[in-house]
Amino acid sequence: MKGHEVDALLDEYGVDAVLEAATPFLEDTRIARLEEGLDAKLQSLTIVLENLYDPHNGAAAVRSAEAFGLCDLHTVDGTTGVFHAAPDVCLGTQKWMDLHSHHSAAECASSLREQGFVMCATVPGSELELEDIPVDKPLAIWFGNERDGLSSKAQALCDHRVSIEMHGFCQSFNLSVSVAMFVHRLAAKRRAYLGAVGDLSPGRRELLRARWRGTSVRGLDKVLRRARQEKVASGQSVSS
Numbered sequence: 001m002k003g004h005e006v007d008a009l010l011d012e013y014g015v016d017a018v019l020e021a022a023t024p025f026l027e028d029t030r031i032a033r034l035e036e037g038l039d040a041k042l043q044s045l046t047i048v049l050e051n052l053y054d055p056h057n058g059a060a061a062v063r064s065a066e067a068f069g070l071c072d073l074h075t076v077d078g079t080t081g082v083f084h085a086a087p088d089v090c091l092g093t094q095k096w097m098d099l100h101s102h103h104s105a106a107e108c109a110s111s112l113r114e115q116g117f118v119m120c121a122t123v124p125g126s127e128l129e130l131e132d133i134p135v136d137k138p139l140a141i142w143f144g145n146e147r148d149g150l151s152s153k154a155q156a157l158c159d160h161r162v163s164i165e166m167h168g169f170c171q172s173f174n175l176s177v178s179v180a181m182f183v184h185r186l187a188a189k190r191r192a193y194l195g196a197v198g199d200l201s202p203g204r205r206e207l208l209r210a211r212w213r214g215t216s217v218r219g220l221d222k223v224l225r226r227a228r229q230e231k232v233a234s235g236q237s238v239s240s
């Protein structure tokens with residue numbers, strides 16, 4: 001089933017019921033692979049893409065972020081319309097991540113700040129370099145678009161401006177290349193700081209476990225409906 005279909009079932013039946021219904025359909029090797037994925041998810045590092053033009057660039061960023069084990073990717077879609085990652089570049093990786101769309105940089109920043117993220121604006125030529133970014137707190141790394149870079153509004157909302165040093169004649173890296181370089185280094189540093197590969201909270205882990213197992217089962221909606229009918233028929237209470 002598709003992620004959004006399973007999310008609707010999670011809303012209707014709850015995490016426990018989805019897990020109970022989906023798990024018997026999965027082979028042990030599949031369950032073990034999904035658990036490995038959960039162990040490696042890093043929720044304390046995230047990226048923000050502001051007003052992207054090119055869906056292929058965005059998709060390449062999603063793919064890199066997923067490959068490094070990130071959970072969330074934020075887009076600020078104020079001037080460009082809602083972000084759609086190109087499927088031929090994403091190759092399905094978006095189903096292992098949560099994509100959050102925001103109307104404005106301010107709204108995105110306030111939501112990230114509430115969750116305890118320190119925010120870094122990536123701006124070519126900034127004094128603070130990638131290697132100097134402190135990794136002792138959750139980090140949100142903001143990227144600008146291909147033509148204009150990160151807006152001054154977004155930069156002002158961030159705690160640091162950071163760059164990757166360049167030595168050629170080129171003035172900036174391609175956006176998705178920058179994302180890959182930042183996430184590669186910061187994910188490794190954050191994992192070393194945490195002393196762990198992943199850092200999912202127990203609640204998020206349980207939710208993702210249910211969603212991932214649910215997406216592996218065709219006809220999960222029917223299985224859940226039947227299980228509920230059987231419970232009602234036998235006089236057991238059902239959770240909604």
Ligand SMILES: C[S@@+](CC[C@H](N)C(=O)[O-])C[C@H]1O[C@@H](n2cnc3c(N)ncnc32)[C@H](O)[C@@H]1O
Binds near residue numbers: 142162164
């Ligand atoms: C093609 S660049 C944008 C160039 C734009 N003309 C500018 O001056 O920012 C797209 C994005 O990649 C990131 N980026 C590219 N090169 C970078 C570098 N050397 N250091 C930090 N970020 C970089 C930034 O997020 C930038 O907004």
